[in-house]
Amino acid sequence: MRKTVLSGLLVLALAIPATAANASGDSTLHRYAKDTWRSMAAMVEPATGLPADKITGDLKTRAEVTSPTNIGTYLWSTLAARDLRLIGGGDAAARVGRVLKALERLERNAPTGQFYNWYDPATLQLIRIWPETGDPVRPFASSVDNGWLATALMMVRNAVPQYAAPANRLLTSMNFKSYYDPAARPDAGTGLIRGGFWPEPPDGCYVESDYAGTGTTVYSTCHHYGAPAETRIGQYVGIALGQIPRESYFGPYRTFPDNACDFGWQDQKPVGSWQKYLGVNVWEGTYAYRGLRYVPNWGGSMFEALMPDLVVPEADWAPRSWGRNHPVFVRAQIEHGLNEAKYGYWGFSPSNDPHGGYREYGVDPLGMDTDGYTSDRERTSSDPGYEGCRPAKPEPAAYGDGVVTPHASFLALPYARAAAMDNLAKLRQNFDAYGPGGFYDSVAVRSGVVSKWYLALDQGMVMAALGNVLTGGNLHRYFAGSGVEAKLRPVMRLEEWDVEEKDVKEKDVVPPTQ
Template identity: 55%
Template sequence: MTATISRRTLLAATGSAALIGTTATAGPSYAGPRDPAQLLKGSWQPTREDKALVGRWARDTWRSLVAMTDERTGLPADNIGASVTDPVRSKYTSPTNIGGYLWSTVVARQLGIISPQESLRRITQTLTTMRTVDHHEPSGMYFNWYDEATGEVLHVDPDGTREITPFVSSVDNGWFAAALMVVRNAEPRARALADSLLGTMNFAYYYNPDARPGLGAGLMRGGFFETPPPDEETDKGNHAGTGPDVYYRKFHYDTCNTEARIAPYIGIALGQVPPEQYFATYRVFPDSCDWSWVEQKARGVHRKYLGIDVFEGTYSYRGMRLVPSWGGDMFESLMPDLFVPESRWAPRSWGINHPLTVRAHIEHGMDDAKYGYWGFSPASNPKGGYSVYGVDAIGMDPNGYPSDLEATNYDAGFEGCREGTNPNPAFGDGVVTPHAAFLAMQYAPRQAIDNLGRIESTLKAYSAGGFYDSVAVRSGLIARRYLSLDQAMVMGAIGNVFGNDVIRRNFSAGAVARKVRPLIAMEEFTAGLD
């Protein structure tokens, strides 16, 4: 399996006009290949029907994002209900949501859904608002929650139930910075405005060099408070060494296969975080009984990169060995890949792991749980609220990211240390999340399009704003709302596969390619087939 194969077979460099169409037919259900490399092989090219179908999905998804966005501030709400003509907005948003709207605007222009003039107007409006909102000025970072209609920082949690101290999240600011890096290259007329925001963001505030003593590198903090919260113990300090002290939450991102790796990628590219940080995170936790609380025992070898000892371990699932994420969901594994061409730049690690993750989701939905559909990520719960979903067997979380409404937990035990509590689970009412299948489109385009087509035509989890956020496949319960982040992942995935790699191309130029590409290229996972 090589990066060249993946690029030639998976990217459809179609122009925007190719997506203009109104009719299409969904393909047959998918039976997973036995060879994981087949997810990257073949001569797949989008048919006219594919282009029309995905083009309609993109236009409708964009309609939901427009409906979420306040006309005065240019800030998108976190979510809306089922109506896109009379939207009820959530009254809160985050830096991630705002970033998602920005990169979705770039995709909409690339696909010909909006004009270059409308794209510039929307981007400029949003960035101008972000220049004026309250934020942590010494670090250039933004607080977690804002009112999308006013741009004001929220001091009550989004549920409206309690007062909160505004938090400055590393991963949320990572996604906003990622969007700025896309915008500055995709829309040169907005470059100065994007740079004025990006240029003040300092990811050194999050890097704790002492998080893993004796290793030779540290970890990224989850985030900090500008003032001490009354209900939480914190670590006072300042890793950047500039400005007043902040109050760090006692949490670090210590695993590699997570969406949070976007923040150190950016910090490394900007010269604010040392490259060794990438190897300080765990691929899997150690294979000793001290770590037997996770759902299965890893198998692997130790390798050194930049002087850092890395346990290159993997989990086993249906004849595959792969580096797990925390919850086994598509979002953690594949959202950073929307921006960094990880499979192409790191063919011996992500180039193997990403297609195996996709295969695991397909086989779980089609063959293991027998839902008839696949694609599992955190999303709205069809019964109300928000829940996490994943393929539990390829996650480390002992509580599990389930794939069904019953929250069925998989636990294989930890060989030599403890017996499994549920090594052969019986699954119930599976919950599929369309954005997860869109993330997989880069690696299994035919399978993803067919799966999504059946979610629309058979499960009816679709309306004027595109796919609803989730659907339970046996009961037919649908979470009839749209989340801006999930819709932005849909737009980003379509933009890469059908829009000439527009997100990756514009994000990964310059310093990202110079500093991140050689870093991740040196690693070799032990992922593959048993």
């Protein structure tokens, strides 16, 4: 199944003809959206209109911090809630207006217009001391966090006409060139996005840089984003705003090349060939897992694979690359959860750890990192080896307490709707996994321990997924307007990935009735 970006007027779910089965499914999804919106609304700080980073499962205690990503996910959740008739148009506009006014008051990096990572949603002050621990916090501008906020502003300027001007003013004041290193891939003939920068020298590794071209030095991360993970959102925004070259789309490695043992540390030996797009040399490599062939991301998580797809209609704009890869990646996550690890459930992505803290979860073979993100708390991993460079290790005899996060199933809806709904239904039926604000953040499926928190990031992904599925792609349309599609789509459609999508059909990914 693939998303289709339609043109024209707003199409509400209630107006879309459907079979009885689809109508029943839409009703369930609409109920999930209604409850999820309740948690998003409860995160909002009354004094400012900004959301907190998270809230307890009883919807009573909000975190004392927020981030540009949290603000972005709340903005697009508000648009989805309006389009699904969970709130009225006046309410939605008022919420958006309060957020924009608050954004105008937040301290940010003046030369680049980039927001810093953490603010107090009640006072709008920059966080310099972490509330829970008292540890110092160095202000840091992240290309990913600012990317998510920028995508929401791009939506607002097309979805809420009365706030188009202030949203666009904020958006165009954000210079994503501040993250771009044009010399990062001399072998390919293009550059890469850095993770971010500090306005003052931090402890540890940094690079003095003037990437915004302002003559003001910032202290950039030593690392670049060189793999196709959720971090590509900053690149999409920079290209859409005309701030970084469109050729940079081909800078991140699809896999690292098969080049003797130079890249023999990556998870497995890829199969592929060199191609050239817009003058950029690209190694079109793929990995293999249990009969599937795909382009991996860094850690093997659903969040890395599919969060950008909530905003950018990747399956439509890049039908021979992302459009092929997304359903295979979903199939592989299902294959791991049901048939390899035999948890009975699937959906592995960074989330709260049910036993405390926050952790990255994923499917190890689906990531380029040798260690990868694992699907269980015990960090059970596999290593297929790298021919001629690193021997394979025995496959794990068993997996431990798998941690499943519901937001992963919602991300999978466009590509395996029946399987995703079945997975969610089983999580709700078999665990105390559902509360007043929808699905709690994660479930350790063997111990049965549930993380009874709601996170703005994860609930925001749920709202975006449901908003797109139930309205035929409204959030995609809002993002694509104002010339964005004309900038991005011609670049994205060029590429072709040799992934195995045969037999990736709905009947193959729906687990048997338990």
